[in-house]
Amino acid sequence: MNKEYDAIVIGTGISGGWAAKELCEHGLKTLVLERGRLVSHGDYPTATKDIWEFDYRGKPSAESNSKQKTQSRTGFVTQETTAHWFVNDIEHPYNETKRFDWIRGYHIGGRSLTWGRQALRMSDLDFEANKLEGIAVDWPIRYKDIEPWYTKVEKFIGVCGENLGLPHLPDGHFSPAMPLNEVEKDFRYQISKHYKDRYLTMGRFANLTGNTHHIGRSNCVYRNRCMRGCPLGAYFSSNSSTLPAAERTGNMTIRPYSIVSEILYDDIGKRATGVNVIDAETGETLEFSAKVIFCCASTVGTTSILLQSKSDRFPNGLGNDSGELGHNLMDHHFRVGASGSTAKFKNVPYSNNRPASFHIPRFRNLNGSEPQSNFLRGYSFQGSASRTDWRRAIKELSYGKDFKDDLLKPGPWRIGLTGFGECLPYHDNKMTLDYDKKDQWGLPTVTFNAEFKENELEMRKDMKEEAIRMLRLAGFEDVKGFDTAAYLGHAIHEMGTARMGHDPKTSVLNKFNQIHAVPNVYITDGACMTSSGNQNPSLTYMALTARAVNHAVKQFKENLW
Amino acid sequence: MVIMDRRTAVKNIVLSLGLVVSGSTILSLFNACTTDKTVVLPEFFKKSDMLGIEGLVDIILPKTSSIGANDLNISLFIDKMCCHVLSKKQQDEIRMGIEKFSKQFEKITNKLPSNGNREDYQQMIATYFDVSEKREKAVFQMLENGSDELAENVKPDYYLYTFLTAVRELGMLGYFTSQVVMEGDIEV
Ligand SMILES: Cc1cc2nc3c(=O)[nH]c(=O)nc-3n(C[C@H](O)[C@H](O)[C@H](O)COP(=O)(O)OP(=O)(O)OC[C@H]3O[C@@H](n4cnc5c(N)ncnc54)[C@H](O)[C@@H]3O)c2cc1C
Numbered sequence: 001m002n003k004e005y006d007a008i009v010i011g012t013g014i015s016g017g018w019a020a021k022e023l024c025e026h027g028l029k030t031l032v033l034e035r036g037r038l039v040s041h042g043d044y045p046t047a048t049k050d051i052w053e054f055d056y057r058g059k060p061s062a063e064s065n066s067k068q069k070t071q072s073r074t075g076f077v078t079q080e081t082t083a084h085w086f087v088n089d090i091e092h093p094y095n096e097t098k099r100f101d102w103i104r105g106y107h108i109g110g111r112s113l114t115w116g117r118q119a120l121r122m123s124d125l126d127f128e129a130n131k132l133e134g135i136a137v138d139w140p141i142r143y144k145d146i147e148p149w150y151t152k153v154e155k156f157i158g159v160c161g162e163n164l165g166l167p168h169l170p171d172g173h174f175s176p177a178m179p180l181n182e183v184e185k186d187f188r189y190q191i192s193k194h195y196k197d198r199y200l201t202m203g204r205f206a207n208l209t210g211n212t213h214h215i216g217r218s219n220c221v222y223r224n225r226c227m228r229g230c231p232l233g234a235y236f237s238s239n240s241s242t243l244p245a246a247e248r249t250g251n252m253t254i255r256p257y258s259i260v261s262e263i264l265y266d267d268i269g270k271r272a273t274g275v276n277v278i279d280a281e282t283g284e285t286l287e288f289s290a291k292v293i294f295c296c297a298s299t300v301g302t303t304s305i306l307l308q309s310k311s312d313r314f315p316n317g318l319g320n321d322s323g324e325l326g327h328n329l330m331d332h333h334f335r336v337g338a339s340g341s342t343a344k345f346k347n348v349p350y351s352n353n354r355p356a357s358f359h360i361p362r363f364r365n366l367n368g369s370e371p372q373s374n375f376l377r378g379y380s381f382q383g384s385a386s387r388t389d390w391r392r393a394i395k396e397l398s399y400g401k402d403f404k405d406d407l408l409k410p411g412p413w414r415i416g417l418t419g420f421g422e423c424l425p426y427h428d429n430k431m432t433l434d435y436d437k438k439d440q441w442g443l444p445t446v447t448f449n450a451e452f453k454e455n456e457l458e459m460r461k462d463m464k465e466e467a468i469r470m471l472r473l474a475g476f477e478d479v480k481g482f483d484t485a486a487y488l489g490h491a492i493h494e495m496g497t498a499r500m501g502h503d504p505k506t507s508v509l510n511k512f513n514q515i516h517a518v519p520n521v522y523i524t525d526g527a528c529m530t531s532s533g534n535q536n537p538s539l540t541y542m543a544l545t546a547r548a549v550n551h552a553v554k555q556f557k558e559n560l561w
Numbered sequence: 562m563v564i565m566d567r568r569t570a571v572k573n574i575v576l577s578l579g580l581v582v583s584g585s586t587i588l589s590l591f592n593a594c595t596t597d598k599t600v601v602l603p604e605f606f607k608k609s610d611m612l613g614i615e616g617l618v619d620i621i622l623p624k625t626s627s628i629g630a631n632d633l634n635i636s637l638f639i640d641k642m643c644c645h646v647l648s649k650k651q652q653d654e655i656r657m658g659i660e661k662f663s664k665q666f667e668k669i670t671n672k673l674p675s676n677g678n679r680e681d682y683q684q685m686i687a688t689y690f691d692v693s694e695k696r697e698k699a700v701f702q703m704l705e706n707g708s709d710e711l712a713e714n715v716k717p718d719y720y721l722y723t724f725l726t727a728v729r730e731l732g733m734l735g736y737f738t739s740q741v742v743m744e745g746d747i748e749v
């Protein structure tokens with residue numbers, strides 16, 4: 001196998017897939033390294049199975065639960081339908097000074113296979129917030145810098161949704177939105193009647209609708225089994241979209257079972273020269289070199305690699321002049337909101353096949369709106385209305401003919417809202433490496449020490465109250481609020497540990513995602529985030545990746561490296 | 562998706578249950594398969610307990626103008642779920658529950674569960690399930706709290722309800738997520 005390339009990409013998830021596609025399409029000979037197994041598009045073992053074809057009707061067995069204790073904290077990813085996309089916690093241990101749910105999958109495609117597909121743009125409300133409030137450091141970019149890249153990404157991945165013309169949730173390039181059901185339409189109407197500044201819209205999802213052609217992919221046929229992998233390629237994943245595009249150029253070499261342990265640095269040239277790899281199956285170590293390196297191993301994976309990359313010049317990890325590497329760990333906080341029911345719409349049919357939910361964009365602390373006294377920033381809601389099924393009777397002692405006949409029919413409608421709230425960047429929310437506890441490849445394990453603090457906890461009170469209030473105003477009955485204990489990691493939007501900024505003294509990356517002192521290393525996954533916004537973040541990772549590759553290719557072609 | 566013909570469907574159900582296939586019991590639903598005789602051993606419960614579970618699910622999800630739980634061999638599904646899905650702790654509690662159930666059965670009907678008829682099972686279920694809404698709530702609260710801090714004298718009740726509600730819930734899961742029910746093909 002060739003050992004020298006123009007570019008190396010570490011990781012094949014949402015960001016790595018984009019880096020691979022863009023680098024290859026610009027003509028760079030690119031080596032793509034992935035620590036997990038090979039999963040080709042279509043190689044989705046449970047995709048076409050019906051629920052009765054699973055041994056335990058989808059429930060995780062006691063044995064599989066014991067291997068995925070941490071992954072199972074989500075309550076859903078370790079079901080029989082999707083467990084194979086998530087790591088074995090015994091083989092991949094980590095440490096928690098404070099609880100952190102590190103939910104992840106090691107295979108080609110990473111979490112692009114299992115992501116929820118919500119694709120939302122951030123805005124200047126988000127990019128300016130740190131500066132205006134004097135929190136952490138300023139983002140070195142503004143919306144205008146990333147806007148064309150959002151459009152490029154949306155066009156390629158295919159996002160359906162509705163443009164609302166809101167400055168804080170910018171419009172995008174969308175195919176037709178998926179339909180709201182009758183109960184949701186009514187809720188939308190009620191919200192518009194009661195509030196001038198709140199909207200209910202169909203969520204923006206990376207599922208194909210409409211007439212645009214996407215090579216090798218077809219439109220969504222509403223199976224709502226996306227997390228298992230879609231043989232039609234109807235939602236965006238690296239496997240269905242970016243990696244095939246990279247492959248078509250003939251410039252990509254992809255190597256699974258390749259754990260990058262270190263980025264190699266040459267202090268004379270002041271550049272990274274390549275990477276060290278451990279073969280996950282054989283334990284063999286290999287070295288590969290390249291002119292430019294894109295590190296896209298996900299927030300925690302990337303930060304671990306950088307912390308492991310020690311040299312005389314960087315004794316505390318590559319690019320860690322600021323001491324910020326590993327700090328400012330963020331995640332959205334969620335699982336707070338409300339649900340309610342309605343006796344209306346009895347005769348409206350319902351199918352649970354729509355792979356999407358509705359969205360209520362942020363309405364707190366907007367420019368020009370009344371500032372909230374209790375917390376900074378804001379949150380949005382995601383939700384859906386559905387008819388209950390047989391499970392509505394689990395907590396009953398009913399039985400017999402009437403019970404059976406009743407449960408064979410769809411039950412009453414229920415609607416639920418859950419908030420996704422912004423988390424501030426706190427220096428003391430951090431991940432570190434423990435060299436006393438090594439994994440089976442001899443690499444140090446990650447220790448998390450992070451928690452939500454007062455701003456998030458205050459925000460949650462408001463999230464719950466407002467969810468209850470909106471549902472009541474809209475006429476729903478039996479409205480119940482909920483606020484389930486929130487832990488970082490649980491929203492699976494971990495980010496911030498190698499932040500972008502203007503100043504090398506206080507940040508790790510510059511405005512093009514280059515490590516300040518090592519300009520041929522680009523970090524474009526969630527590690528780069530300077531603040532979190534409340535939007536699901538992956539669209540931003542993709543846009544920043546495409547923008548960074550564009551920058552890198554110019555440098556490369558000018559022979560700067 | 563391609564709807565399978567019934568013969569293959571039976572095979573698939575049997576295979577998906579992952580159980581040993583041989584011998585004499587027929588999946589009575591699938592008349593086309595009278596030659597396809599199968600006996601399946603329980604993995605978790607004793608054979609004699611299986612009769613009790615069949616008796617219970619026959620009352621909970623009876624055969625009416627539509628198929629009932631026993632038409633789908635739901636007791637075997639319950640057995641498999643108890644064996645492979647429940648935790649060790651849940652399994653222990655269910656074992657204690659079935660013991661208590663047998664005792665109560667004898668007390669109430671003067672028979673062993675294996676000799677009970679439909680009326681006897683009806684009477685058992687009525688005794689424990691026909692309760693006030695308040696009692697129903699209290700039962701589920703007790704189950705949610707778990708056995709750790711329970712007074713000794715309430716424990717038998719706890720185990721009994723653990724068993725009965727597990728049979729009911731797993732029975733519902735097996736029935737309502739079966740292919741025939743999900744495809745609406747349930748007329749007898
Ligand atoms: C159930 C679920 C729902 C989600 N819903 C949404 C949503 O609706 N919207 C949204 O925006 N986001 C969502 N997310 C989050 C989203 O999946 C992540 O933000 C996104 O996948 C991050 O992309 P990434 O490329 O940084 O990391 P990943 O997709 O995790 O990919 C990282 C890859 O790097 C590999 N890797 C790690 N370490 C190494 C190493 N040392 N050497 C080589 N390879 C390595 C991994 O094996 C993996 O393949 C969801 C996630 C999950 C699991």
Ligand code: SF4
Nearest residue numbers: 220221223224226230
């Ligand atoms: S809902 Fe659409 S995208 Fe999801 S698996 Fe089905 S066809 Fe594919």
